[in-house]
Amino acid sequence: MSTKAERTKAFIIEKTSSVFNQKGVVGTSLSDITEATGLTKGAIYGNFADKEEVALAAFEYNVDKVFSGLAEAMSHSVTSVDKLKAVTGFYRTYFAAEKYKYGCPMANTATECDDTHPALQAKVKGRYFKWRKGIEIILNEGIANGEFKHDVDVKAFANLMIVTIQGAIVVSKATADESFVAAPMDFLDSVIESYRLK
Amino acid sequence: MSTKAERTKAFIIEKTSSVFNQKGVVGTSLSDITEATGLTKGAIYGNFADKEEVALAAFEYNVDKVFSGLAEAMSHSVTSVDKLKAVTGFYRTYFAAEKYKYGCPMANTATECDDTHPALQAKVKGRYFKWRKGIEIILNEGIANGEFKHDVDVKAFANLMIVTIQGAIVVSKATADESFVAAPMDFLDSVIESYRLK
DNA sequence: CTAAAAATATACCAATCGGTATTTAATTAA
């Protein structure tokens, strides 16, 4: 069984993660943390060295939640085409899920921390590269098994897909206009189709 | 001639704008403002009601700077195709300019303020809509003068262009990998080409 | 059941936060 400290730590992260995603690292105060958890400062600082450590853990938690949602959305796809379209499908309805209502933790953290918070920026950077590699793998598998043309620019498409998704979430959230998601996802789908070997 | 107050106000905005773009509204303190300007609190609060008013003015200043840069980039384009390609060209070298080094004020403000700062969110929203309309106008002109096919989905492309640009800037900034800009801009250019008549 | 250990709460800290009232300095109109 897990220790009390481990459970409390997980509890703090779970309760504060959405606060960090909504208000950002700087915007989230210790009182926000004690309020969200119902615990006191003593409990927080007994389990984390400082606010930054909570923020880092909350970031991992938030990003893991998004990527496991993505994995789930792809879990029933067999072909590479279906996997990629499951990704665009996932983001088409992104904001319908309560758990994603404060936007994308990647984009939120990227814009907040790029010039101010090296530790978090490094984590964001690593996650973007990992994400890109994941997309590249799906594409390469599709090429290998004959779903896609051999001359598909795998790296370029992975860049395009990530960038389009991130922009769509950011702009759609800021404007409350979902056509900023729908149209770009349609476009990505059409690019995927154009890669097909028929 | 302008009054002293007007000049000081402009001076404060000019000196603090990049601080706001770098650190955000919450992350920029009054001491950041006095430090950046060399003025005291008395001077700041003699010209602005509160910090929010400075933040709003700084946002307008930052966004105006980007869009006037964009306008300049397009100023020598005659055809609609050239105008749209001037936009992608502008963003290809975005971070080379010292004045844009802290990223896009639209994306930065969008992610920071969407859940926390109604006044700034409203401004961001309005600017996104205005930007989209501007792109639509260029496309419609191109259709009217026979540059583009008649069945081009103007609204969809405008959404795609804005979203792709914003995502490219955000991800490229966070990763320091410029291929997150180059590849998506190449794609946008190819889409523009595909809209061409004959 | 008890004693040691671990975890949480309480009480406190200096520093900084955004903001204001007042004083001093600079500008402007006569």
Added chain:
DNA sequence: TTAATTAAATACCGATTGGTATATTTTTAG
């Protein structure tokens, strides 16, 4: 050039910030 006005500096305010030392409670091992 002076008097009125405007602008900016100074000094202060209560509240909140992140963080710590200590006391108390809860958990855990024997």
